[in-house]
Amino acid sequence: MEALRNAWYVAAWPDEIARGALLGRTILNEPILMYRKRDGSAVAIGGRCPHRFAPLHLGRHMGDTIRCGYHGLEFGADGRCTLNPHGNGVMPENATVPTYPLVERHAMVWIWMGSEHADESLIPDEFAFVADPGRVHIRGMLHVEAHYQLLVDNLMDLSHGLYLHAGTLATDQMQENFVPKARLDGDVVRCDREQPGIEPPALWVPALPPGTERVDYYSNLSWHAPSNVIHPVGCRMLGKPEGVDGGVGSRSAHMFTPETETTSHYFYSNSRDYGLDSQETDDRIRATLERVFGNEDRPMIEAQHKMIGNVDLDSLHPVVLPSDRATVLVRRRLAQLIKRENARTGREQVGEDALSVR
Ligand code: FES
Ligand SMILES: [Fe+2]
Numbered sequence: 001m002e003a004l005r006n007a008w009y010v011a012a013w014p015d016e017i018a019r020g021a022l023l024g025r026t027i028l029n030e031p032i033l034m035y036r037k038r039d040g041s042a043v044a045i046g047g048r049c050p051h052r053f054a055p056l057h058l059g060r061h062m063g064d065t066i067r068c069g070y071h072g073l074e075f076g077a078d079g080r081c082t083l084n085p086h087g088n089g090v091m092p093e094n095a096t097v098p099t100y101p102l103v104e105r106h107a108m109v110w111i112w113m114g115s116e117h118a119d120e121s122l123i124p125d126e127f128a129f130v131a132d133p134g135r136v137h138i139r140g141m142l143h144v145e146a147h148y149q150l151l152v153d154n155l156m157d158l159s160h161g162l163y164l165h166a167g168t169l170a171t172d173q174m175q176e177n178f179v180p181k182a183r184l185d186g187d188v189v190r191c192d193r194e195q196p197g198i199e200p201p202a203l204w205v206p207a208l209p210p211g212t213e214r215v216d217y218y219s220n221l222s223w224h225a226p227s228n229v230i231h232p233v234g235c236r237m238l239g240k241p242e243g244v245d246g247g248v249g250s251r252s253a254h255m256f257t258p259e260t261e262t263t264s265h266y267f268y269s270n271s272r273d274y275g276l277d278s279q280e281t282d283d284r285i286r287a288t289l290e291r292v293f294g295n296e297d298r299p300m301i302e303a304q305h306k307m308i309g310n311v312d313l314d315s316l317h318p319v320v321l322p323s324d325r326a327t328v329l330v331r332r333r334l335a336q337l338i339k340r341e342n343a344r345t346g347r348e349q350v351g352e353d354a355l356s357v358r
Contacts, residue, residue, distance in 0.1 A: 001029050001261045003148075004226040004338050006114030006345075008123050010255035010267050011102065013139060014109055017042045022066060024057025026259050028113050032100060033057050037064045042104060043077040044111055046097030056097070107131035108255070108267070115345065124224045130253050135271040138286050144298055146305035148227050148264040149313075149331065151256040154301055155229050156182075156191060156221055156330055159323040164300055169292050173199040174217070182326035189223040189333060191326035197238065203288070204235050207274055207281070209246040214238055218249070223330050225337055227256040248274045250285075261310060268293065 009027060012034060017023050023034040024047045031047030033056045045066075047056050054070035065082050067074045073095060074083035081095035101118035103110045106127040112118035129135065144151060154160065159178070161170040176198045182191040195217040200208055208215070215235035222230045234249020236242055242249060255267040270289055275281040308316065320328065341347070 001258065002338065003028055003258050004114075004334065004341060005347075006112070006116040006341055007226045007337075008103070008110040008112055008118075009226065009257040010108050010228070010265075011044065011111035011257065012109040013141065013267065014042070014104055014107060017109065020061045022057040022059060022061055024055055025265070027111060027265075028258050029260050030098075030113065031055065032111070033066065033097075034102065034109070035061055035066060037077060042102050042109055044100040044102040045075060045077065045079050046099075048097070049073060050095055050097060105131075107137070107269075114341075124228070126222070126224065126230055127228070127253055129251055129271060130269050132271065135251075135273050136276050136282065137269050137271045138282060138289060139267075139269045140286075140289060140293075141268070142266040142294055142298060143259075144264045144266050144301060145262065146264060146301045147262060148256045148258040149334075150301050150305055150308075151254075151264055151266060152223065152227050152229065152330055153327040154297055155231070155254055156189070156223060156326040157323050158193070158219060158221070159321075160300075164296050165292055168288065168296065169203060171202045174201050180323060180326065182329055184329050184333065185222075187225055187333065187337075189221075189326055189329045191221040193219045195219075200235050204248060206284075207248040208235060212237070212246070215247070216240075218242075221326065223326070225334060227258070227334075229254045229256075243273065248272075262305065266293070 005028065011025065011027060011032065012023060017034050017036055019036050021035065025032050025034065032044050033047035034042060034044045036042050049056055049068040049070065051068065051071060051073055054068055056066060056068055059069035060067040062074060065074045065076045072085045073081055075097055076082045079097045079099040081091040084091050084095065101112040103120055103123065105123050107130050110123055130137065162175060177195045180191050180193040182189065197214050198217050200212055200215045201217065216238055217235055219233040230253055232249060232251045234247065236247040237245040240247060250270055250272045252268060252270040257265040259265055268289065270285055
């Protein structure tokens with residue numbers, strides 16, 4: 001599929017790869033099996049047995065190796081067959097599965113799908129807050145029947161919040177001074193929105209000091225290639241820096257990992273540094289996230305994907321609004337990165353402009 005391959009994608013939350021468990025997941029059209037070795041380290045190998053192509057996650061965890069659940073071939077973390085229980089036990093040369101670099105960092109499991117060197121320094125340090133023990137984290141994941149780029153678009157253009165999330169996430173106060181500013185900063189696309197002196201949006205009122213009438217609201221996005229976004233959002237007390245005198249905010253991370261051309265894995269983590277011991281706040285945030293992403297964003301994006309079909313968005317000549325600036329910058333940058341990667345790796349260019357808007 002047309003996507004950046006030599007890049008880190010989030011493959012799982014660490015606790016999804018429990019000891020002794022076999023986690024099967026398709027990423028960039030490739031079946032992957034993730035499991036933990038006896039020393040606790042997580043590994044990823046091809047998820048399809050090379051014999052009769054049974055899914056290896058339906059097999060058995062044998063410690064450092066796994067056994068195919070169909071006819072018993074065993075494979076190690078290096079992808080090689082370690083045991084053939086049939087005939088003279090010779091391991092056929094092609095009895096191997098691919099292997100993938102897998103790294104646990106910032107409380108996430110990252111996978112590298114390309115053939116170039118898996119440079120761990122490319123995992124952005126900006127995501128370290130997801131593992132910050134001084135914050136409370138509410139995590140989740142969704143499976144979405146839509147192209148991953150539509151999910152990135154959704155987040156990078158939060159003007160949709162005023163309509164799609166009216167009454168849940170957004171309120172009328174948030175229309176005031178709504179001017180997002182998008183720019184390219186190296187390989188990162190940033191989109192900042194400052195709304196000084198507005199009435200506190202309803203969602204934040206329970207966390208603010210009682211009687212707060214006006215706040216400086218902020219909602220800033222940063223996209224890190226290929227498809228990971230950080231979103232600090234909240235209320236500062238008028239003229240004060242973040243977190244001072246009762247100002248509250250959250251910082252969330254959104255990781256979109258392509259499953260196929262038409263489906264995606266959506267990992268999200270919302271974190272806060274206020275109300276740390278409040279179960280009531282945890283429950284309220286969890287319910288809001290599930291409702292907003294699962295019941296509002298997901299159905300709209302899936303329906304949008306169906307409307308577009310499997311064609312390049314650009315070929316439909318979309319209307320471009322000022323609020324699309326960040327999504328245009330992201331698509332343009334990603335298309336450049338893919339083009340460069342194709343030139344480097346000699347991969348055939350399929351649909352050169354498939355991901356560009358302009
Ligand atoms: S399909 Fe795996 S051993 Fe036969
Ligand atoms: Fe949304």
